Amino acid sequence: MSAAADRKQATIQREADVAATREAVVRGLSAHNEARVGPRKAEPLALSLRDENGAMVGGLIGELKWQWLYVDLFWIDEAHRGAGHGEALLAMAEQAARDYGARGVYLGTMSIQAPGFYPRMGYRECGRMEDYPVAGQTFHHFMKAL
Structure with a gap:
């Protein structure tokens, strides 16, 4: 019997209950x-x-999982930028990751946000998506080994 014949039949549909589907x-x-x-x-x-x-x-929201810290959201109010607060927040997050036993940190940022900030903090770009969120912009993926 072929692998295709062993597969069960299934249908694909759009779900109205997003929460249950996500779960x-x-x-x-x-x-x-x-x-x-x-x-x-x-x-x-x-x-x-x-x-x-x-x-x-300002603030940083992330998730420690497996051996990594994922930084989901990171924001500093315009009036408080340039005073070292971003560096301090990221350093605190990295220390929390080390305390957790993480091997590294990963995150994404758009070209309209702060892609130049992360290399100064020791992050390396590990991917990019052109024309996101709109044409002419770029989404940058960064990571740092701890």
Whole structure:
């Protein structure tokens, strides 16, 4: 019997319940990944930069998983840029990653954001996607070994 004949029949459809679909996909993908590289053991990471009044003027949101830190969101208010806060936030995130036992950090940024910042912090570009989010712009992927 051929491999194609062994496959079960299935249909593809668009789902209205995104949350339930996401949960099922995450559960299946997680089981697949865990069987090959071990448990994800994900831990969220949230760092903030606050002004003298306690208002949030920057922050970093990430996830520690497997042996890496993924930086999902990173923002510094325009009025607080250029004072070393970005470097300090990223250094704090990297230390949290080391404490977790991570081997490295990875993230993405758009050309309209801060692609020049990361090489100064020891990151190397490991990929790029042209014409994202719109024509003429680029999405940069960066990583750093710890």
